[in-house]
Amino acid sequence: MLLLWGSQPGLWQKEINSMDISIGIDLAEIGRFSKIEKESRFAKNIFTSREIESCFKKKNPAESLAARFAAKEAVKKTLKENVRFNEIEIINEKTGKPEINFIDKKLNKKYKPLISITHADKYALAVCLMFKP
Amino acid sequence: MTENTEEKLKKIFLETLQIGEGDFGFDKSKSEFSSWDSLAHMQIISEIESVFGVSLQMDEVVDVQKPSDLLCLIEKKGK
Numbered sequence: 001m002l003l004l005w006g007s008q009p010g011l012w013q014k015e016i017n018s019m020d021i022s023i024g025i026d027l028a029e030i031g032r033f034s035k036i037e038k039e040s041r042f043a044k045n046i047f048t049s050r051e052i053e054s055c056f057k058k059k060n061p062a063e064s065l066a067a068r069f070a071a072k073e074a075v076k077k078t079l080k081e082n083v084r085f086n087e088i089e090i091i092n093e094k095t096g097k098p099e100i101n102f103i104d105k106k107l108n109k110k111y112k113p114l115i116s117i118t119h120a121d122k123y124a125l126a127v128c129l130m131f132k133p
Numbered sequence: 134m135t136e137n138t139e140e141k142l143k144k145i146f147l148e149t150l151q152i153g154e155g156d157f158g159f160d161k162s163k164s165e166f167s168s169w170d171s172l173a174h175m176q177i178i179s180e181i182e183s184v185f186g187v188s189l190q191m192d193e194v195v196d197v198q199k200p201s202d203l204l205c206l207i208e209k210k211g212k
Contacts, residue, residue, distance in 0.1 A: 032172060042179035073171060082195050085175065 020132035024077030028070040028124045033062040046072070046085040048103070054092070063124065067117045070126035075100055075113060078130035083107070090115070100128075138185075142204055145180045149173055159201040181207065 036043050038056050046069060047055070055064040068090045075088050089101040100113045112131040117124065139159070146157055150168040163169050169177075178194050181187065181203060187210040197203055 028172065040179070041183045042176055045179045045182075046175055069172065082191050084191050 022078040022130045022132075024074040024128040024130065026070040026073035026077070026126055028066040028073070030062050030066040030119065030122055030124055033065040033069070036062070036065060044086065048086055048089045050091070051089060063119050066124040067119050067126065070124045071098065071100075071115055071117050071128070074115065074126040074128035075130070078113070078128050079107075079111070081107070090117075138207060139204065141184055142181070142200060142207065145177055145184065146200055149176045149180065157200070159204060160199055162199050163197075177203070185210070 038052055043052055043065075047065070051068055055061045055068065058064045069085070071090045072085050072088045076083060076085075083102070083104070087103040089103060091099050091101055093099055098115050098117050100115055102108045102111070110132065112133060114129040114131075115126060116128075117126045119125070143154075143157060143159075146152070147154065150166055150173055152166065152168065156166075158165075174194075174197075178189055182189060185207055187207060189206060193206055197206070
């Protein structure tokens with residue numbers, strides 16, 4: 001669809017008008033995730049077991065945890081429903097590209113998100129563009 | 134609602150939000166605590182679940198606007 005928009009100027013506006021689109025952004029301080037323990041209630045309330053395994057394999061788990069938290073917050077800001085943090089899963093494709101997986105499969109059908117995440121020394125930032133076809 | 138419950142909850146707030154006793158109040162609203170953001174909110178909820186042995190549901194915690202709301206929730210759970 002994005003290619004179509006790019007190749008046919010004018011058509012994209014019509015496509016956008018027919019969709020429900022929202023945007024969410026969040027910034028997280030990496031330092032606040034440095035003392036999180038893998039087995040803690042807090043970790044389990046925020047992250048899925050797959051995310052916890054993935055983040056704690058990294059050299060600096062706090063960076064990955066903060067980036068995922070920012071991504072989840074960005075996603076939550078685009079949703080109409082109240083969804084728990086640990087029901088929004090951020091997974092990485094083989095290329096490293098992040099993807100959103102809702103634990104509630106109905107939400108995977110309802111929403112089509114695009115997510116972008118970055119981090120520097122102290123902060124992780126995420127932006128989510130949410131399409132509701 | 135025991136004094137013990139109030140003290141335990143207050144301690145969770147002071148430690149999580151890193152504030153002094155003078156800055157805390159059970160009826161102060163979320164917006165009056167500058168450090169009560171979404172991450173701190175989840176830390177508070179998780180600590181409550183650990184300390185009081187309760188499980189708080191999404192629809193219960195989403196409407197929390199002040200510490201006394203959490204005190205009511207803990208009491209409702211019989212703790």
